Amino acid sequence: MTIPIKQIKIRKLNMRLKNPFTTSFGTMQDRAFFITEAEDEEGNHGFGESVAFISPWYSEETVETNAHVMEDFLIPILKENKLTHPDDVSALFTPIKRHNMAKSALEGAIWDLYAKQKNISLAEALGGKKTEIDVGISIGIQPTVQDLLNTVDHYVQEGYKRIKIKIKPGWDVDVLRAVREQFPDTPIMADANSAYTLKDIPHLQQLDDLDLMMIEQPLAHDDIVDHAKLQAAMKTPICLDESIHSLEDTRKAIQLGSCKIINIKIGRVGGLTEAKRIHDYCLKHDIAVWCGGMLEAGVGRAHNIALTTLSGFTLPGDTAGSSRYWEKDIITPEVKVESGKIHVPSKPGIGYAIDRQVLDAFTVEEKVFHF
Numbered sequence: 001m002t003i004p005i006k007q008i009k010i011r012k013l014n015m016r017l018k019n020p021f022t023t024s025f026g027t028m029q030d031r032a033f034f035i036t037e038a039e040d041e042e043g044n045h046g047f048g049e050s051v052a053f054i055s056p057w058y059s060e061e062t063v064e065t066n067a068h069v070m071e072d073f074l075i076p077i078l079k080e081n082k083l084t085h086p087d088d089v090s091a092l093f094t095p096i097k098r099h100n101m102a103k104s105a106l107e108g109a110i111w112d113l114y115a116k117q118k119n120i121s122l123a124e125a126l127g128g129k130k131t132e133i134d135v136g137i138s139i140g141i142q143p144t145v146q147d148l149l150n151t152v153d154h155y156v157q158e159g160y161k162r163i164k165i166k167i168k169p170g171w172d173v174d175v176l177r178a179v180r181e182q183f184p185d186t187p188i189m190a191d192a193n194s195a196y197t198l199k200d201i202p203h204l205q206q207l208d209d210l211d212l213m214m215i216e217q218p219l220a221h222d223d224i225v226d227h228a229k230l231q232a233a234m235k236t237p238i239c240l241d242e243s244i245h246s247l248e249d250t251r252k253a254i255q256l257g258s259c260k261i262i263n264i265k266i267g268r269v270g271g272l273t274e275a276k277r278i279h280d281y282c283l284k285h286d287i288a289v290w291c292g293g294m295l296e297a298g299v300g301r302a303h304n305i306a307l308t309t310l311s312g313f314t315l316p317g318d319t320a321g322s323s324r325y326w327e328k329d330i331i332t333p334e335v336k337v338e339s340g341k342i343h344v345p346s347k348p349g350i351g352y353a354i355d356r357q358v359l360d361a362f363t364v365e366e367k368v369f370h371f
């Protein structure tokens with residue numbers, strides 16, 4: 001059995017978040033990304049989304065490097081090879097170093113196409129069993145502590161299962177203490193996006209009194225050695241995000257004791273196949289995982305939901321509802337969160353329809369590659 005592909009279309013979209021999102025490295029509101037679409041002769045359409053940002057502050061990839069690598073290297077590889085399963089894609093892409101978000105955008109469209117050809121949901125194709133998933137929300141750095149308290153209150157009222165608060169030097173211990181005082185029973189965690197160094201150990205140790213679920217990526221984006229030192233000095237579990245790009249990185253981080261939890265982002269690790277491998281490995285090694293977010297539009301969000309149905313995703317992810325990000329999402333129905341849960345769609349593939357009108361309205365460029 002092969003996965004027949006007639007053509008791949010890549011569309012560049014420009015969208016704007018409802019509200020600016022601020023992390024330790026800056027503020028973003030404009031979002032540009034690619035929607036990939038793999039089509040067969042039978043009229044099945046599989047969709048993927050690239051999650052790289054306009055500038056390389058989260059990782060080295062950008063919207064423009066995604067275009068270059070997809071067009072000049074990855075799509076030619078797909079054209080030259082027959083696929084028998086979506087897992088073949090990551091093996092075929094191995095000679096191309098890194099560029100995981102570009103790889104993931106294409107692999108995602110093929111996973112969705114494969115599930116639609118088999119008439120099963122993407123969750124089922126991945127081996128996921130959950131019919132609903134627990135979700136949390138990530139709150140950016142706010143102008144004042146009072147703004148943050150109001151925002152946390154809003155999302156706690158909406159039912160989100162855990163609140164992640166972005167921190168940076170000068171916006172950390174006191175701010176988190178204020179949140180903890182007002183919300184004594186809410187599951188709270190912090191995400192530093194690499195804003196600290198080992199010199200900050202005594203400062204970060206103060207977080208141990210605040211009963212946080214975890215602190216995400218406190219140290220350098222490419223580090224797993226210093227994180228092991230910090231984890232040995234702190235009770236609060238460390239969760240790695242930026243540092244983990246593969247199963248190999250995962251194995252090494254666990255062996256060193258660099259973290260107790262891993263945030264799995266499909267784009268950061270090169271696609272669903274590698275994400276699933278990391279999940280399986282962590283399950284075996286008693287490391288909790290959850291699904292991170294990259295301020296995705298509906299297609300990427302749907303992929304995150306499908307991945308989260310795997311049994312090892314025991315902690316709420318960052319997959320909030322569409323309306324937290326967008327006036328109008330590109331899928332229909334949009335992703336809804338009720339009492340902190342998303343009901344997993346059971347329709348074939350990603351389980352949400354593409355709203356072609358909305359998709360066209362945000363598309364600024366498109367290219368078709370015939371197979």
Ligand SMILES: O=C(O)CCC(=O)c1ccccc1C(=O)O
Pocket residue numbers: 058138191193241292293294295296318319320
């Ligand atoms: O709501 C989301 O999609 C996740 C928000 C988030 O925390 C984030 C957003 C942009 C870049 C990096 C991160 C992160 O998890 O570090």
Ligand SMILES: [Mg+2]
Pocket residue numbers: 191193216217241242263292
């Ligand atoms: Mg993070």
